[in-house]
Amino acid sequence: MSSKKGRVILNETEFYYQYKNEKYPIEVREAKSDDDFDSIVRINRSIFPHDNEIDDYARLWIQHNSNSPYFVITYNESNVVGYILSVVKGGYKRCITCELEQLAIDTNYHREGFASSLIKISLIKFQHLLQKRLQYSTLKIGIVYLTTGCTNYSAQLLYTKILEVKQKGAKICHIYGSNEYGEEEIIMVNENLEPIVEKFMEEYRALKL
Numbered sequence: 394m395s396s397k398k399g400r401v402i403l404n405e406t407e408f409y410y411q412y413k414n415e416k417y418p419i420e421v422r423e424a425k426s427d428d429d430f431d432s433i434v435r436i437n438r439s440i441f442p443h444d445n446e447i448d449d450y451a452r453l454w455i456q457h458n459s460n461s462p463y464f465v466i467t468y469n470e471s472n473v474v475g476y477i478l479s480v481v482k483g484g485y486k487r488c489i490t491c492e493l494e495q496l497a498i499d500t501n502y503h504r505e506g507f508a509s510s511l512i513k514i515s516l517i518k519f520q521h522l523l524q525k526r527l528q529y530s531t532l533k534i535g536i537v538y539l540t541t542g543c544t545n546y547s548a549q550l551l552y553t554k555i556l557e558v559k560q561k562g563a564k565i566c567h568i569y570g571s572n573e574y575g576e577e578e579i580i581m582v583n584e585n586l587e588p589i590v591e592k593f594m595e596e597y598r599a600l601k602l
């Protein structure tokens with residue numbers, strides 16, 4: 394399937410992938426099955442080949458993060474197009490700080506709206522999951538931050554647009570060793586995320602997520 398021909402439609406009443414004249418249902422859900430994790434490894438290895446040296450390490454790395462959910466975005470039930478990993482930092486409290494640790498979309502589907510939808514819906518689901526896990530119904534994700542390559546402009550534009558994050562502080566060094574861009578990282582933060590997640594929840598309340 395070639396890129397640029399499809400588009401994710403996400404609005405108050407619809408969530409689907411439009412490709413040519415077909416509409417495919419989209420789902421954002423917690424990765425659970427071996428197939429889901431195989432897909433995450435496949436996408437991780439193709440997009441971040443330097444993160445893990447071999448596929449087995451990528452698999453182990455995912456297990457290492459097993460306290461935090463990986464959310465995948467799929468269309469037509471089984472096609473996993475991307476994944477996101479968000480991690481709680483600094484402890485459990487009413488106002489949670491969350492690091493957006495990793496996000497990747499299969500290169501065949503870039504610029505079709507998958508990452509934007511994945512971020513929005515996974516945040517709603519992650520907050521709900523934490524509320525349930527801690528039995529704390531008023532818990533909110535209040536702060537989000539992430540690091541990204543200082544010339545990874547596509548990611549920076551995406552995060553600015555969807556999460557309204559801003560760069561904070563100066564560039565930081567190669568904290569992940571030699572990353573795929575071989576460059577320094579920046580930190581982007583939104584310290585007032587609550588209204589944004591509220592807005593997503595309000596907007597997509599009618600969808601069967």
Ligand SMILES: CC(C)(COP(=O)(O)OP(=O)(O)OC[C@H]1O[C@@H](n2cnc3c(N)ncnc32)[C@H](O)[C@@H]1OP(=O)(O)O)[C@@H](O)C(=O)NCCC(=O)NCCS
Nearest residue numbers: 496497498503504505506507508509540541547548550551
């Ligand atoms: C960054 C990434 C996740 C974006 O995924 P995507 O599904 O293509 O993003 P979307 O289609 O939802 O894009 C949403 C918006 O982000 C911005 N954007 C995304 N990619 C862009 C690009 N290549 N150039 C310019 N703007 C871009 C645009 O504003 C876009 O909206 P528009 O298409 O309506 O103009 C994807 O390119 C990717 O997987 N990159 C490699 C991994 C990576 O860099 N991850 C983040 C590291 S922290």
